[in-house]
Amino acid sequence: MTTPVSTSWAAQRNAAVLSDAAARVAGNAVATTSVEKLSLDRRVVTSIDTTVSDLIPDASITDQKHSGRCWAFAGLNMLRASMIKELGIDSLELSENFIYFYDKLEKANGFLERAERDARAGLDLYERNVSDDFDAPIGDGGYWPEVAFLIGKYGLVPKDAMPDTESAANSDAMNNHLATVLRRAGLRVRAAVKAGDDDAVAAAREAALTDVHRLLTIHLGVPPTSFVFQYRDKDKEFHRVGELTPVEFRDRYVHGLEDFVVVAHDPRKSIKINTRYGIDRTDFMVEQPTQEHVTAELEVLKAAAISAIQDGEPVWFACDVAKQRDREAGIWDAALHDYEGLYGVDLSMTKAERMESRESVLTHAMCLTGVDLVDGAPRRWRVENSWGDKFGDKGFHTMSDSWFDEYVFEVVVRASRLPEEVRAALNAEAVILPHWDPML
Numbered sequence: 001m002t003t004p005v006s007t008s009w010a011a012q013r014n015a016a017v018l019s020d021a022a023a024r025v026a027g028n029a030v031a032t033t034s035v036e037k038l039s040l041d042r043r044v045v046t047s048i049d050t051t052v053s054d055l056i057p058d059a060s061i062t063d064q065k066h067s068g069r070c071w072a073f074a075g076l077n078m079l080r081a082s083m084i085k086e087l088g089i090d091s092l093e094l095s096e097n098f099i100y101f102y103d104k105l106e107k108a109n110g111f112l113e114r115a116e117r118d119a120r121a122g123l124d125l126y127e128r129n130v131s132d133d134f135d136a137p138i139g140d141g142g143y144w145p146e147v148a149f150l151i152g153k154y155g156l157v158p159k160d161a162m163p164d165t166e167s168a169a170n171s172d173a174m175n176n177h178l179a180t181v182l183r184r185a186g187l188r189v190r191a192a193v194k195a196g197d198d199d200a201v202a203a204a205r206e207a208a209l210t211d212v213h214r215l216l217t218i219h220l221g222v223p224p225t226s227f228v229f230q231y232r233d234k235d236k237e238f239h240r241v242g243e244l245t246p247v248e249f250r251d252r253y254v255h256g257l258e259d260f261v262v263v264a265h266d267p268r269k270s271i272k273i274n275t276r277y278g279i280d281r282t283d284f285m286v287e288q289p290t291q292e293h294v295t296a297e298l299e300v301l302k303a304a305a306i307s308a309i310q311d312g313e314p315v316w317f318a319c320d321v322a323k324q325r326d327r328e329a330g331i332w333d334a335a336l337h338d339y340e341g342l343y344g345v346d347l348s349m350t351k352a353e354r355m356e357s358r359e360s361v362l363t364h365a366m367c368l369t370g371v372d373l374v375d376g377a378p379r380r381w382r383v384e385n386s387w388g389d390k391f392g393d394k395g396f397h398t399m400s401d402s403w404f405d406e407y408v409f410e411v412v413v414r415a416s417r418l419p420e421e422v423r424a425a426l427n428a429e430a431v432i433l434p435h436w437d438p439m440l
Helices: 007-018 021-032 070-087 096-120 128-135 144-154 172-194 198-220 246-253 298-310 339-343 351-356 401-407 420-425
Strands: 227-232 238-244 260-264 276-279 292-295 315-319 364-374 377-384 396-400 408-414 431-433
Touching (some): 070 364, 096 172, 096 198, 128 172, 238 246, 292 420, 298 364, 298 401
Parallel strands (some): 276 431
Antiparallel strands (some): 260 408, 276 292
16 A cells, blocks of 8 residues: 655644744754754753773874774774883874775775675676675775784784875775776676686786785885884883884784674674674685674673773774764763754664664774773763864763663673673674674
C-alpha cells in the first residue's frame, strides 16, 4: 500500500504549527541561532567540571588538523606515555606522518589484492563488496589493529624525524589523486584477470604500487631509515642515545605491543557477549588478519580502562564523537542537548537501536587519561583528543560516564586486565561480520 504525502495534510500541519506558540518561538530562535547552542541544557553544562580523582600527567596535545588520522594519533599518544615516564621527560610526540605513509602504502596494496581476488572469484564490478572498495579505495580512517600491525612491521620514529607535511594535515587532494591511481589500476587488474594474463596482472599491480609510492613521497616525504635520537630530561640533563632505525627505536621503547586487544560493547540482539568478531575485508595489510574485537559487558570495558589509567597507561577508545557534545567547551554528556524540549519531538533511541539503524557508528578515536571515581564508580572521564589546544581544557576534554554508556564502543587494553570469560573468547575462532557493519 502506497502512502503519498497529502497536500491537504501538509496544509493542516502548516496551520497547526503557525498556531503553536512554542513552535513559533523555537522557529524564531533557530532562524538566527545554532540549534547546538539553543539546545544546550545549562543545568548539565554547569554540573561538569574538569577535575578527576585519577589522572595520567598531561603530555603536549596533538593536532590531526584536516585529516582522518585520529586512530593513529590516539594510538601513538597511548604508547608514548610509557616512553615519557621511562625517559623522564615532560612530553614526546611520535611521528604520525611515518605511520600514515605506510598505512597508505599498505591500503593501496590491499585494494589491489582485493581487486585481483574479486576478479578471480568472478565478482561483478557492481557487487556491493567490489563497488564499496572502488568507492573508497584509500581513505584516512583506521582502527587500533592498524596501529599495531604497522608499528610491528615498520617500527616508529619521533615526530621530528618525519614531521607532518601540508598534505598530511590537509589530505583531501592527495587522497583524491591516490584514489584515481587505484581505481584506474583496479580496472586494469580486473581486465588482465579476465584475459587470463597473470603477467599483466602482476605488471598492473606493480605499476600502480610504484605510482602510489611516488605520490606518497611527494605529498608526505620519504620515511627515514635511521635518525639520531637525543633529548633533555626534566632535570635538564642531556642524553644522546645515538643513531637508531625505526625498528630499533620501537624495540627499545615500546613494550608489550602484542598484549593489547580491542574490547567492544555492542548491545545489538544479534551480537553475542564474550565472543570474538572480525570484520570482513579489513585485512588492509596483505597477510595480516582482519581487524578483530572481543565483545564484553559495558562494565568490563570501564573496569579495564580504570585499571589501565591507575597504572599510568592511557586507553585508546572509539566512539560516536559528534553526539551530545559541545565541541568548543570540550564536554560530552548523554543529556547535554535538550533537542526534544526544543523541537517538541521524541528522539529517544537505545544504543542498540542507534547501531542497528546506523544512527550511531564509530566516528573518532581518542585516549582516556583520567577518571573521577566516587566510591569506586566512575563519574566522569578525562579525554586526550587530537584536535589541537583550542578546544576544551587546552585540548583535553571531559566526558560524563553517561556518555560513555551511550556512545563509547571500543577500548584497547592489555588482555590481562580482562576477566577470564572475556580472555577465553580471544582464543576462539572469530565470527566474521560484513564490512558494512556499524562496528567498522
